[in-house]
Amino acid sequence: MLSVQPRTSSGGGKSREEVIGEISKGIEDQTPVHFDMDTVMEKYPTLYNESMNTVLA
Amino acid sequence: MSEELDKMCTSLFNNQVPDIFSGVGFLSLKPLSSWILDLNQRITFISKWINEGLPPAFWLSGFFFPQAFFTGARQNFARKHIVAIDELEMDFKIYDEIDPQEVAEKPEDGVFCYGMYLEGARWNKTIHMIDESKPKQLYIELPLIWYVPKRNREKPTSGIYDLPVYKVLSRTGTLSTTGHSTNFVQYIELPTKEDPAKWVRGGVAAFLALRY
Numbered sequence: 001m002l003s004v005q006p007r008t009s010s011g012g013g014k015s016r017e018e019v020i021g022e023i024s025k026g027i028e029d030q031t032p033v034h035f036d037m038d039t040v041m042e043k044y045p046t047l048y049n050e051s052m053n054t055v056l057a
Numbered sequence: 058m059s060e061e062l063d064k065m066c067t068s069l070f071n072n073q074v075p076d077i078f079s080g081v082g083f084l085s086l087k088p089l090s091s092w093i094l095d096l097n098q099r100i101t102f103i104s105k106w107i108n109e110g111l112p113p114a115f116w117l118s119g120f121f122f123p124q125a126f127f128t129g130a131r132q133n134f135a136r137k138h139i140v141a142i143d144e145l146e147m148d149f150k151i152y153d154e155i156d157p158q159e160v161a162e163k164p165e166d167g168v169f170c171y172g173m174y175l176e177g178a179r180w181n182k183t184i185h186m187i188d189e190s191k192p193k194q195l196y197i198e199l200p201l202i203w204y205v206p207k208r209n210r211e212k213p214t215s216g217i218y219d220l221p222v223y224k225v226l227s228r229t230g231t232l233s234t235t236g237h238s239t240n241f242v243q244y245i246e247l248p249t250k251e252d253p254a255k256w257v258r259g260g261v262a263a264f265l266a267l268r269y
Binding site: 023030 | 104
């Protein structure tokens with residue numbers, strides 16, 4: 001169904017490009033920064049008695 | 058525009074997770090909008106762990122590879138009590154009177170976990186066993202579970218149902234190089250007063266994530 005529909009709409013409403021742009025912007029805005037793995041490794045080093053640190057990092 | 062980019066745009070437009078996202082992401086059947094929410098919840102779970110230290114109860118759905126987490130839990134126990142890790146099997150205790158969010162302290166041994174959805178049956182808080190589903194309740198959340206490793210544990214032969222736990226609703230996976238399934242996580246022993254065959258026939262299983 002979707003493949004036979006026109007890719008660009010004429011007249012009112014948002015174009016396909018606009019919709020995709022908005023969605024991408026929305027995702028980008030929600031995306032947090034990367035984890036700082038060096039700090040994590042420092043705070044949760046690989047320990048004999050705490051395997052959960054290995055699970056985390 | 059490259060083919061990849063074109064495919065990604067089509068997926069974004071149709072609220073589907075683009076292949077280049079799912080290819081490197083966790084196993085999921087969710088549409089894109091829920092997928093993003095799920096991703097952010099997982100990140101929040103890990104961030105909280107990083108900032109505030111070990112959580113008292115673990116949100117199982119937040120793990121990419123939960124099996125490794127349980128190995129870690131068994132290893133912790135093995136090293137603390139100086140026993141061989143391969144002699145340890147998990148014992149299960151279900152705490153249906155505490156809200157997982159309200160757990161303030163982690164257990165002395167083992168781990169508290171939550172975040173599983175039960176399909177095909179429900180948890181009866183009065184008898185502390187699995188029971189028939191109530192009308193119009195397709196999925197219910199399983200209560201907090203305490204996993205505690207036990208040495209040379211003998212598996213109970215009656216009064217339990219071996220509940221299979223999967224990551225997602227499809228109930229199928231492929232075997233990966235670690236010897237684990239990409240979908241199946243583990244069996245949990247749930248107490249039942251009925252013949253476990255009844256729950257087997259009902260296809261009762263638990264999932265770490267739903268379709269929405």
